[in-house]
Amino acid sequence: MLEVKELWKVYGPLTAVKGVSFSLKPGDIFGFIGSNGAGKTTTIRMISTLLEPTHGTATINGADIIRDPMGVRRQIGYMPDFFGLYDDVKVWEYLDFFATIYEVPPKQRNSVIDNVLELTDLTVKRDAFVQSLSRGMQQRLCLARCLVHDPALLLLDEPASGLDPRARAELKELIIELGRMGKIVIVSSHILPELADFCNCVGIIERGEMLAFGPVNQILRQIQPTRVLAITVLDGAGEVRTRLADMPHVLAAHLEDEHHLRVEFNGDHEQQSELLAALIQANVRVVQFHEEHANLEDVFMRLTTGAVQ
């Protein structure tokens, strides 16, 4: 269980994070969304004990980031937005180094290294030098490093940046798998459609303030409380609009052009199908009838102003 309580970070006249609070439970995959400089990395670094908060705190399974930073570090795997790899070191040596500093017992180290290499699909590169790996592989190696001590919380700061589509897809699968394993995963990213695919919870931050937090569907509903139906007719869209205005559960109908209409509708799926049936019964020649879903990008654009600190 991760609980972030009123985290603040102040640098002289600049307030980088303003009272960010949220809580996550095992298995949650949390998408942390914000523009560059919004405060995502600062928040993640405070949770990972690398930055001391000016005010507030966070606890991970009872361990406090201020009072018990070592206890917190034992439970987290932090993957920054850079690799930080050593030169002249082989893949297994790199993982062995981190397994040792994470106090993995010497007898278990080899099997742990094999397991994380298998999980990240790097087994064949066990004896390769880290600098010889491709960017995607280096990213996976960083993730493997985060996993050597089986952490309860993974903090992944822009894990998909610079990866090709295949590597991104693989990373997505890996994160979903980690969520299934009961880990709390915090992922900060700019690639919003991907986040929506695998995050069950998102938070939007701007200028250090958390503007929205919660399950993806709930947030989408917050910005779009009613359904929006897009209807395309063959002809007579104006007449259809008049007809729609009198129908049950229709809040408003907007004419887009002579074929397209957008309808704000507060009924459920059954009432939605009744609406379609009523239109057809009224001899309206319907070409398309579908519900428009808001996505994270819409939410992000609607909530944020693009201002930076």
Added chain:
Amino acid sequence: MTAWARRTVRTYFGNAAAVREYRAQLRGNRALYLWAAYLGLLILLGGLAYSQIMDNEYAQSIATLQSELNSFYSTIIGMIAAVVCLVAPALTASSITAERQRRSLDLVFSAPVPPRYLLVGKMIASMRYLMMLLVLALPVTAVCVVMGGATWSDVVGSYIVLLSSGIVFMAIGLAVSAQAPTLMSSIVNTYIGVGAYLWFTSIFGMVFLASRFGGGPLGMGSTNEAPWSVVLLPFTAAYTSPTFTIISGVEVPNWILGLVFALAFSRLLLSGAGSALSPFGSPETKSLRIHGIVFLALLGVLVAFPLSASTPFAMLGAPATGPSTQGYTFGVLVASVSMIAFWLIPALVCHAPDADRKFRYDGLFSLRQAIVGSPSGALPYLLFLWGTVVAVFVAVYAFSARAMLGVQFWQLSAWGLGFIVFWWGVARFFSSMGMNLKSARSSVIATGIVVLALPLPILSSLTFTSYGTSSPSQTSLWMLHMAYPLAPGETVYAPYYAAFLVVSGIALALAGEANMKRPRRQRRAGSAE
């Protein structure tokens, strides 16, 4: 206690950072080629030295020949010392800076290890490498033993002296690289630090050599009794390693005392590096502050014992029995300490609104912050340091049957207190002007250099008080100078100077405090919190 033991064992045995560093150092054939070149060079230079020294061996007596062989041995040790001076700092000079630039430091510190773990790991790896270099030089030094230029015990003693110096140099490298922003500044500053260390220690080593070979007024002659500090200079290790210090009637080999000093000093430097890598109020900073006091006490004991119990300490003057010699020797000590304090004060005292929490304004004076480490705790901490040195000297001399503390000790101690308070006040005043941390520190140091160093000869001549004369004047700025304790005859005025410096320092600090209370400063300080 168990947790502490576990942490210590984990840090010193099987340290992952040491293993990784060592793997990288020995990877491929690079290390092999380097060692082969090093050994080849050593043999070549040794051969040249041998041929030069033994050029006329058939024309010489046995005694002269023995002396020539001793010279050959000291040349070899001198060459190895040069290698230690060059290689040891290089092993650590860029290590932390490189990690910071590679951004791997965050990865290590997001794991449950304190900075000490990483620093000790790097020290262990570097020390192994250095020991390998010393071991590789054994065949060359063995030649000296075989030919009769030295004994194996001489070689062991010299090697320990060299290793002690190497430990200090590596610790200097780590301490500098923990703070330096770039590789270049890290390397340059490390070698400047090593140079300063050699400069300080060369005073002891060279005086010893002058005493040994010049037979001057140093009271040592051919005896091996000498102040322990002579072993701090690596270049003279062949001559200084057989020396000893008499402590409570026991002859303690100086290489042991030198090793104790090196370990304590490097521990202090590592604590400094650890503190630099840690946030405000970290255990590393507290450890550094406590180690600073302990180290100073230890150094005080190491200095005070030979001063109080042995004659050869009076290496810069007449035998150490009279109070005037004592005063002069204390003068050297106080001047050296004040030079170090002058550089330390801005680092501890200065504060700025945009700095880390460690260096942000938090009041004028707080005893509690003395160990935690913030600007308000700077003066109490500096006073602790000053008090520790005074207390150690008083305690050691109280137990000594051969010497008593003279009045000049108290005069110079009072001046030392005034010096600290005055420069504390200057640093507080500059910090209150709203500049950034680097500028505040630079201003203090620039003031020290410009106001004191440059006009000093002019002002001194105007006030008819000049360096090195016994014509004192209370109006002279000479009292602000770090080398004031060396001015013969002026220590009489030290208490008056001390009072003036204390009052001026407090006035400057209060002026700074008033400056901080102005609305703009208050707002800036407030927003920083």
